[in-house]
Amino acid sequence: MTRKEKENLTGLLNRFMENKAASEMARDIEKGDELFKSFPAPEPDEKVLSQIKDKIALTLKHRQTSYVIKRRIWMASGVAALLAISALLTFRTETRPTTKAPAVQIASAVWDGSDDADISVLKAEVQTMQNTLANVQVNDNTSTGSNLAENDLEMELIEIGSDIWKG
Numbered sequence: 001m002t003r004k005e006k007e008n009l010t011g012l013l014n015r016f017m018e019n020k021a022a023s024e025m026a027r028d029i030e031k032g033d034e035l036f037k038s039f040p041a042p043e044p045d046e047k048v049l050s051q052i053k054d055k056i057a058l059t060l061k062h063r064q065t066s067y068v069i070k071r072r073i074w075m076a077s078g079v080a081a082l083l084a085i086s087a088l089l090t091f092r093t094e095t096r097p098t099t100k101a102p103a104v105q106i107a108s109a110v111w112d113g114s115d116d117a118d119i120s121v122l123k124a125e126v127q128t129m130q131n132t133l134a135n136v137q138v139n140d141n142t143s144t145g146s147n148l149a150e151n152d153l154e155m156e157l158i159e160i161g162s163d164i165w166k167g
Contacts, residue, residue, distance in 0.1 A: 001030060
């Protein structure tokens with residue numbers, strides 16, 4: 001250790017413990033460094049290193065080919081899905097009639113003023129829509145009334161439950 005490294009180590013240890021303990025810890029660390037320098041680690045055999053490198057290269061090659069295969073499968077499935085959807089949309093639009101909806105036809109006829117009989121049909125459709133809307137509103141009102149009855153029943157049950165615990 002250089003002198004600056006020793007000072008840095010001592011300063012760091014002084015932040016966490018007393019001066020005496022910090023200096024003892026710094027000496028122990030210096031002794032450990034000297035022991036590591038005096039007994040270097042043995043070097044691995046070249047044959048073992050080459051075997052490890054071969055295994056790593058084989059694993060990486062397998063992973064790379066696996067990745068390429070998976071990528072190609074995903075791309076092919078995406079293209080197949082795209083083709084299937086486009087074919088479905090193409091055949092579906094060919095079989096679909098291109099006529100306008102009756103309401104659109106009636107509205108355009110009324111706008112053009114070509115036929116007064118169409119106005120009566122349009123009025124009948126409007127009347128049907130109004131009746132449907134009225135029925136929906138009536139159903140909402142009856143369901144609200146049943147909800148009120150359910151709420152009253154719940155309140156009675158809660159009162160009965162609290163009376164049981166009162167004794």
